[in-house]
Amino acid sequence: MALHTYDFYRRRKYDPKWREAYISARNARIITFFIELIIVALGVQVYFYVISHNVTLKDINLVTAKDFGLYVMKNIKTALFFSLDYIKQFVKE
Incomplete structure (x- = not known):
């Protein structure tokens, strides 16, 4: 199959002949989107870590890697709590 x-697949998504191919193409597109999103988010984290901690090439070592990991975890935790607080505004208790 070519x-x-x-x-092409999207226009034929309800055609039984192309339905499986459409689902496979859609799933591949969704997975690719999330992988690209993770790569961009990690790149942004690296950029802001380097800027905020004045990291140079000579400073890169295991301690810097550990600090970067903690920095990323702190930012993920902050983003999750922010999201939860935002969602709680719309949920009635």
């Missing part, structure tokens, strides 16, 4: 663009 490979087609996602748009």
Whole structure:
């Protein structure tokens, strides 16, 4: 079977002949999106860590890697708590 663009599959998503191919293409597209999102988020974390901690190439070692890991975990925790607080505004108790 020849490979087609996602748009090709999307236009034929209700055609029984192309339904499986559409689902596979859609799933691949979703997975690719999340992988790209994680890569971009990690890149942003690296950028802000380097800027805020004045890291140079000479400073990169195991201690810096550990500090970066803690920095990322702290930011993930902050983002999750922010999201939970935001969602709680709309949930009636």
